[in-house]
Amino acid sequence: MLLKGQGLTIERPSRAAGTAIGTALFTVALVLAVALLVRAISWPASWPGFLAYLGAGVLAVLAATFGFWAWACSSMRYLLDHQGLSIRWGPITHFLPMSSITAVTPGKAEMKPRISGIGWWGYHIGSGEVEGVGPVVFFSTHRSAQELVYVRTAAVAYGLSPQDPERFAAEIKRFQSANDSAGPAEATIHREQFAAHPIWADRIAQYLALAAIAVNVALWGYVLAVYPDLNNEITIEFPPVGDITTLRARSEILTIPATASVILVVNLLAGLIFEWKERAATYLVLSATLFFQLLFLIGAIVAVVNA
DSSP: OEEEETTEEEEOOOOHHHHHHHHHHHHHHHHHHHHHHHHHHTSOSSHHHHHHHHHHHHHHHHHHHHHHHHHHHHHOEEEEOSSEEEEEETTEEEEEEGGGEEEEEEOOTTOOOEEEEEEETTEEEEEEEETTTEEEEEEEOOSSGGGOEEEEESSOEEEEOOSSHHHHHHHHHHHHHTOOSOSOSSOEEEEOGGGGOGGGGOHHHHHHHHHHHHHHHHHHHHHHHHGGGSOSEEEOOOGGGOOOOSEEEGGGGGHHHHHHHHHHHHHHHHHHHHHHHOHHHHHHHHHHHHHHHHHHHHHHHHHHHHO
16 A cells, blocks of 8 residues: 655555464464463472473463564555655664665566565565575565565665555655755664663673573472472471471472572563663673572572482
8 A cells, every 4th residue: 555645655565464374373372372371270280280381481472472573564664755765664663765775676586585584474574685686684575576676775675565566666766856865864773662672682681581581490390390209298498588497388399489580580670671771780680690590490409309
């Protein structure tokens, strides 16, 4: 759909197929997660129960991911004005000044793109290579190579899928001819909402957070795996949750991973806050989080051995 008005052209690519598939994947993952969670609630603390909760968590993450991708697909559009071309996908906008666009090349059947990134029928987000074009960044909903238009700059090309490629190319040329060169001179990427958080560009913080989460999951897995074999009354010696030396119900051992999980959540939130101001503080908090998760895991092993 091509809309014009007040010196602005809005092109909305065909998004029905890509959005429908993403929504279907979101729905399936969410239903499976809820079904698995409902089933696991009645199970006793055990290794199968842990696997069920873990599976439900993984499915919930997949559902959130597919839901975000489906929403981003439905929001995709291309905006043209005298300053440049804006490519909007969810909370991210790529802006190309009109002066930076060197050519607009229509896609052909023999120009088979190789794309890495998000991709299913009717939805392609990522980077790739196209013979005769070179490196390409794709924001498209194409179902065939002929539906693509390659907007080329000196550095990279963008693979787009306007519903009327010829008219879209003509609009770019029209705005280029009317360009007064008063707009921005460089291509930019603008992120809104949660996409603007600096954590997405901080690999070290991501690795530390993922490592802490992985150790916490391993802690829960270990405790729940050995839980059925413990006596109904056990002796726990674990200072981080209190110096317990008297006989207690075996359910008390679940305090260890529960306490570790609370520390994990609080510190992850603190790390996200610190990331805006002081990256070193984020590394310190996340490193401490990982250390405490390892400490609780070792402590749980010792507690089980001495139980």
